[in-house]
Amino acid sequence: MTKEKKVNRKDNKGKVLRKGESQRKDGTYMFRFTDECKKRKSIYAKTLAELREKELKIKRDKMDNIRLSVDYTVAQLVELYLSLSQKNLSFNTMESNENAYRNHIKNSWLGYKKIKDTKKSDILLFYTELSEKLKNNSIHSIHRVLSQAFKLALDDQMIRTNPTYGALKNFPADTEEKTILTPQQLNDLILYVKNHPYYYRWYPLIVILSETMIRGGELCGLTWDDVDLKRKTIKIDHQIQYCKIKGKGKHILCICPPKTKNGKRTIPLTTKAYKAFIKQKELQFSLNLYSTTVIDGYENFVFPTRRGNPTYTMALDNMFRNLTNRYNKENSEPIPRLSCHVFRHTGCAIKAKDFFKLGLDPKILQTWMGHSSLTMTLGLYNHITEIDTQNAINELNSMIG
The missing domain is CATH 3.30.160 (Double Stranded RNA Binding Domain)
Incomplete structure (x- = not known):
């Protein structure tokens, strides 16, 4: 008995169809x-x-062992990355990543696109569209999320290449000068606040911010247990942030680790900072400002509100905005808008110049600031003002005679 020859299947144009x-x-x-x-x-x-x-x-x-069972969209991939990275990122970074996803990726045309079909040209087009309404620094934040998500897909063999590589070439970071006060502006402001009938209660806080150069969240999280007045040091190992409660859309004050790994540090107090802490103790007694709230096991906060709760960065920045407006109305020489960051930048800029003049090791300043690199400390904060330039010329002229 002869075996029948298998008949090839064909389409309606007569072309032979292959298996499958x-x-x-x-x-x-x-x-x-x-x-x-x-x-x-x-x-x-x-x-x-x-x-x-x-x-x-x-x-x-x-x-190439690329996983064919995975068929994520870009939005689904980013959601996976965000859920897996929660424990490894700081609260601020996680909040920034979630905002980038929610506001710009989730419901965009790119978010609906399959990751296997996403090309570098798609990423470039997406960034170009975003550049019409966002600054490049915002695009960098979005890119950070997308690049890490696609890196996860690449490592898990969901895709062959990462389409985000090199996509930021045409979107350089915005180089905005950090706002700082001159030493004279800082001294005039501190004197103004010290003698003001309302803002005097913030006098120690402003001195401590500019002298210790700590971040706003670190200042708000300071407890008196972190302040060693005998040794004249403060210990920074946590900060206070507004943390989002998942599923409820609400935020509560919570204790978080410092912004970076180098953020855990012990800072020696200058004489000004030491006296400011003494003054804060006196103000707490005279104004009956005592910390009555416990947050994640931390209590006895150095800067409580009238209700006994620890203050937080956003509230301080609102107060600083009002202080800026009041000061500029009452003084002929206006100052830039104040914030916790402005005092941190100002303190570092002043200290960096002092370190240079005294020949001190700038890495000490880096440690106090909690920066991950010395370049960040000197490159971002060692500002040159017109006054610095004039002083340099005067000194050179005096040497020449």
Whole structure:
């Protein structure tokens, strides 16, 4: 008995169809295959040529061990990355990443695109569209989220290449000069606050911010247990932030680790800072400002509100904005808008110049600031003002005679 010859299947144009290929009733084509999990999958195309291009890609993915069972969209991939990175990132970074995803990625055309179909040109187009309404620094924040998410996909063999690599080349970071006060402006402001009938209660806080150069969240989280007046040091190992309660859309004050790994540090107090802490103790007694709240086991905060709660950065910045407006109305020489960061930058800029004049090791200043690199300390904070330039010329002229 002879074996019957297998008849090749053909489409309506007479072209022979390969294993797994078929033509549908509407004339389009389908290819069925199994992924690495032994699950049946199908792809579709309008023409046989287009279908076979997709088949080649699938075969190549199989040869390179690319996972065919995963079919995430960009938004789904970012959600996965955010859920996996929560424990490794600071609260501020996590909040920034979630805002970037929620406001710019989740419901965008890129968010709906499959990660396997996303090309570098798609990322560039997305950033170009964003650049019409956002600054480049905001695009950098969005890029940080996308690049890390696609790196996760690459490491997990979901994709062959990371389409975000090199996508920021045409979007350089915005170089905005950090706002600082001159030494004279700082001294005039401190004197103004010290003698003001309302703002006098913030006098120690402003001195401590500018002298210790700690971050706003670190200042708000300071407890008297962190202040050693005998040794004249303060210990920084935590900060206070507004933390979001998942699923409720609310925020509460919570204790978080410092912004960076180098943020945990012990800072020696200058004479001005030491006296400011003494003054804060006196003000707490005279104004009956005592900390009555316990947050994550921390209590006895150095800067409580009238209700006994620890203050927080946003509240301080609001107060500083009002102080700026009041000061500029009552003085002929205006000052830039004040914030916790302005006092930190100002303190570092002044100290950096003092360190240079005295020949001190700038790495000491880096440690006090809690920076991860010396370049950040000197590059971002060692400002040159017109007064500095004039003083340099005067000193050179005096040397020449």
